[in-house]
Amino acid sequence: MDVQIKKGTERMPKHIAIVMDGNGRWAQAKHLPRTAGHHAGSKAVRRTVEYCAQQGIEVLSLFAFSSENWHRPKEEVDLLMRLFITTLKQEVKRLNENKIRLLFIGDRSAFSQSLQDKIKESEQLTCENTGMTLIIAANYGGR
Ligand code: FPP
Numbered sequence: 001m002d003v004q005i006k007k008g009t010e011r012m013p014k015h016i017a018i019v020m021d022g023n024g025r026w027a028q029a030k031h032l033p034r035t036a037g038h039h040a041g042s043k044a045v046r047r048t049v050e051y052c053a054q055q056g057i058e059v060l061s062l063f064a065f066s067s068e069n070w071h072r073p074k075e076e077v078d079l080l081m082r083l084f085i086t087t088l089k090q091e092v093k094r095l096n097e098n099k100i101r102l103l104f105i106g107d108r109s110a111f112s113q114s115l116q117d118k119i120k121e122s123e124q125l126t127c128e129n130t131g132m133t134l135i136i137a138a139n140y141g142g143r
Pocket of ligand 1: 042084088
């Protein structure tokens with residue numbers, strides 16, 4: 001992006017969308033299992049959300065899990081589902097305290113009931129927040 005990002009100026013982007021990709025390649029380059037890449041990816045989500053909120057970005061969209069990702073090995077899909085749940089459990093309170101509104105897009109019906117419940121609960125808890133909107137695209141078609 002060639003636009004200079006500076007808080008409080010006209011040139012600040014309103015909406016940033018990030019395709020979360022390369023977790024596996026990052027881990028491979030460090031001779032680590034792909035799962036280590038996903039753990040690092042979820043830590044990167046925290047840093048990114050914090051940074052964007054501090055910079056006054058209005059909307060941050062994260063493409064976290066495409067519908068094509070169901071074709072990955074079962075252990076990897078299971079780990080990603082666990083990461084979604086644990087990240088939500090750990091972060092929602094803090095997101096709410098920071099006035100961040102959380103929205104999910106994509107077909108959530110394929111997720112476990114506990115993940116669907118957590119998603120709904122997080123959206124309900126944060127729906128009146130007026131700070132940054134964080135959109136998580138989950139089970140959202142890449143095409
Ligand atoms: C792509 O990397 C990344 C994913 C398929 C999943 C990313 C999601 C998380 C880390 C969970 C984050 C949690 C929340 C609540 C947003 P890749 O495996 O396709 O990497 P590669 O292209 O190197 O193979």
